[in-house]
Amino acid sequence: MRVSDEDRERTTQQLQQAFSEGRLTPSELDERLGLALSAKTYGDLLELVADLPSPQPQVSDVVELGSGNGNVKRSGDWAVPRRLRVSSKYGSVELDFTEAVVPHQVVDIELDLTYGSAKIILPEGAVANVDGFQSDWGHPTSKVPSRPRPGVLSVVITGRSRYGGLTVRYPRRRWFTH
Numbered sequence: 001m002r003v004s005d006e007d008r009e010r011t012t013q014q015l016q017q018a019f020s021e022g023r024l025t026p027s028e029l030d031e032r033l034g035l036a037l038s039a040k041t042y043g044d045l046l047e048l049v050a051d052l053p054s055p056q057p058q059v060s061d062v063v064e065l066g067s068g069n070g071n072v073k074r075s076g077d078w079a080v081p082r083r084l085r086v087s088s089k090y091g092s093v094e095l096d097f098t099e100a101v102v103p104h105q106v107v108d109i110e111l112d113l114t115y116g117s118a119k120i121i122l123p124e125g126a127v128a129n130v131d132g133f134q135s136d137w138g139h140p141t142s143k144v145p146s147r148p149r150p151g152v153l154s155v156v157i158t159g160r161s162r163y164g165g166l167t168v169r170y171p172r173r174r175w176f177t178h
Helices: 006-020 027-038 042-049
Strands: 062-067 072-074 084-090 093-096 105-112 118-121 126-136 140-142 156-162 167-170
Touching: 006 027, 027 042, 027 084, 062 072, 084 093, 093 105, 105 118, 118 156, 126 140, 126 167, 156 167
Parallel strands: 062 084, 072 093, 084 105, 093 118, 105 156, 118 167, 126 156, 140 167
Antiparallel strands: none
16 A cells, blocks of 8 residues: 555654664664655555564554444543544543553544533643534533644544533542541
């Protein structure tokens, strides 16, 4: 399969990381970067990094989650794709990113909800844009900043809920008493 400019860029970043770790010499880096920038297929790119450690877990670019009557929930240590499509007819959606592996700086979430609401919990400091989400009866509520910042997870939420809302927040603080 043919590669995109983004695929080439991801490979060049992996090569540069390997060079900074001392895994490649300057001449090896130059040679591999030239080949990466002119690569046409995934096989061409994979050959350039086959002898290097993988920078992060491989995550699909698009994952679709759905439920007719139940709830959709992701929490704990889970791999977050670049784009997440979630549909739920009669249940709620909860996506907890606080312990998730997020290899992308920007994650797009598309929600299609009929009779349920969605709750998205982001790690401290992350931002979320909910301007592309519409609700016929409920309303979107975001308790996190929306303006993207360099080096910070940015979540863009689009889609629709007919009879439910959307809440985006940071984890609840735990108060301990002695």
